[in-house]
Amino acid sequence: MTFGFQLFAFCVTSLLLTIVVAKSLRSTFTVNLILSSLAFLGAMKLIPSSKSLFLKANCVGIDVNKLNKPQIPESIGLVVACCYFICMGCFLPFPFKESPAGNKEFFYCEYVEMVCGLLSICYMVLLGFVDDILELRWRDKLVLPAIATLPLLLVYHNNGGSTYVSMPSLLRPWFGGAVDLGYFYYLCVSVMGVFCTNAINILSGVNGLEAGQSENRAHYVSLFFMMPFVFVTLALTYYNWFPAEVFVGDTFCYFAGMTFAVAGILGHFTKTLWLFFIPQLLNFIYSVPQLLRLIPCPRHRMPRLDESTGKLINSFTSFKPLELSPSGRFIFNVLKFLRLAKIIDDGSGHVRMSNLTLINFFIYVFGSKREDKVTASLLLLQVMCSFLAIYIRYGISPPIFVVGD
Template identity: 50%
Template sequence: MSTALFINVLMSVCAYVATVRLIPTLKDMFLKANLFGIDMNKKEKHKVPEALGVATGCSFLVALFLFIPVPFWGYILDDEKFPHDQFVEFVAALLSICCMLLLGFADDVLDLRWRHKLLLPTIASLPLLMVYYVNYNSTTVVVPLPLRHWLGYAVNVGFLYYIYMGMLAVFCTNAINILAGINGLEVGQSVVIAASIAIFNLLELRGPLRDNHEFSLFFILPYLATSLALLKFNWYPSQVFVGDTFCYFSGMTFAVVGILSHFSKTMLLFFIPQVFNFIYSVPQLFRLVPCPRHRMPRLNTSTGLLEMSKATAKKGEIHPLGRLCLRLFSLFRLAYVKEGDEGDVEVNNLTLINLLLYWRGPTHEEALTKILMMVQVVGTLVAFAIRYPLAALFYDL
């Protein structure tokens, strides 16, 4: 372990302690500022402080601001050898994360519309893409073995690669936000993803791209530490809600390390449950099927268990493509679809949470969160299986 990485670990531990102490202090302040939500999945409707993800983000940023000189300490007195490109990468990464944290908090306060949720990560990722263009501008993609006979060893996709990286930032920030609605889920899935990235970086430290993976660890370790502190308060029963602030901050952090450390495709592998949830949600997200404002599961007050939530509409109100999707989902038991005598159609809200409740039946909220965490862990194991054994077959590694 390098000295810089060792110091980063120590600062991450300090960031964890600081966050654990900061959150209880901010809870009352947020309630006084009317930044709170009501936990709809509880019998007693108490006010819960909202947007406490900002505490995690601030602790993370303070830790990394203090850490900035550490990797470059040996070069500070020698201007000729100073790695200006690496320094600019570090600062640009912090700028993008800081912008996303600010925009996420604005969303929690102002309740922005969905089109803004897509636009904000795109804007926040621009410093990141500009630095990538100036320092690397590498847009070449290695072609898998079965296709090299027709496409050659590599293909230069040009500007399309920048579009892909911008879309990666948008996907990472919103994918976590879409798979949400029960205590501990947003932070829990993010912690598993961050731990997966950290393990991947540690495995690759002995490889030729050591510096890239060490750069990633500089960001992921403080993020993991502060998120674990937040999870302590957000786990069932939640004392605080994380808000869109945490989801945006998390997604941009993942996008930053994936892009600047050059493992964006591997990064997506750690989002397998989120990718499935997004594809499964497409009929509702694009309004092919009626989509209520909130798609979280509903509480059965008599049993205290969560049940799948449903959307209801007239058959004529559903887009033809939506009806086709529902037939396919129903055929493969991927959705609960019930047609009434008067032409009404009832379908479960198309999220991974409701799908598990459809398969499993009514479940306690804490148990459901644990099941979804296990799904995330299984997704990580699949990701590592694809990244190493299967990738070796397709890319002759």
């Protein structure tokens, strides 16, 4: 059975199931769970079926951290994104099929917001696939996600979305309970979309890493976006885990980042979303000297394989410290003094410094490890930071902010 026929069968099955479920169930959460489970099964079936298509189109990547350097299908994030959109397309009418009397305009506004949220995600999937094929420059990667957030931001503005930000208790005597950021709020949200889409892409390079609240109605909307995403990501993780059968590509990184951004914007918990990106924020801050070219940055900064042991070791960038700009030399000296990177001086004025990524820093601190153990350790860090984010949001935040996010 061809990939196209399997995808068509998945669409028809989802549609028929939606019709059956619509007559028997009223709980939108249950409907979302059922369709998400179907999306998981569809992704589990479609991913292996699509591998030959990507190989034939030469959409492949070389797994440089394996001894035999196999060619693996790349951009498989496109397949799980298709499953996600089919699931969401079938689910979308359910939350709004029965509008309470007098609330039709409110339900219509929410419906349009969800549609525009999906449109923004769809834009990023397209741009991610273009990036996989054309290998866009970093300056393009910063601009394009901001453009993709425009439909969502414009609808949010037209629907009278709040631009107020609650203030901590200590600042309320001077600024009041909340501050209206006005149009600056939309700039901040657009920057969040740019960060989310690129942060996952920056913190990647080992098998399985990319793919590894219900207080009010707005939180339910975000839950409806995230549940199908979690299910299709589980299917992708199964095939992307060490040793990887497929690569997720920038397509999935952009898809995942924009999905998080849309959920945070529509759920009105953008500050909480930043807390869940603590590892990505740390990785971004650590990477800034290379991203800004203050320190030489190679095309790929992922760790490399020590073929004698089968373990990952640091990858390096080479340069002469004296040839760096004054700011570059200052940052290099700080990194050297604080021992935040592995630096090897050959005595001739050249140095080799480990690339500034969280993965390389982990290997520098804890030593070389097998690729799957590095992935598991970093995912454990992500889980710990998520619990920390929950504690900050629901343990520390309420007495400081008094009101909700």
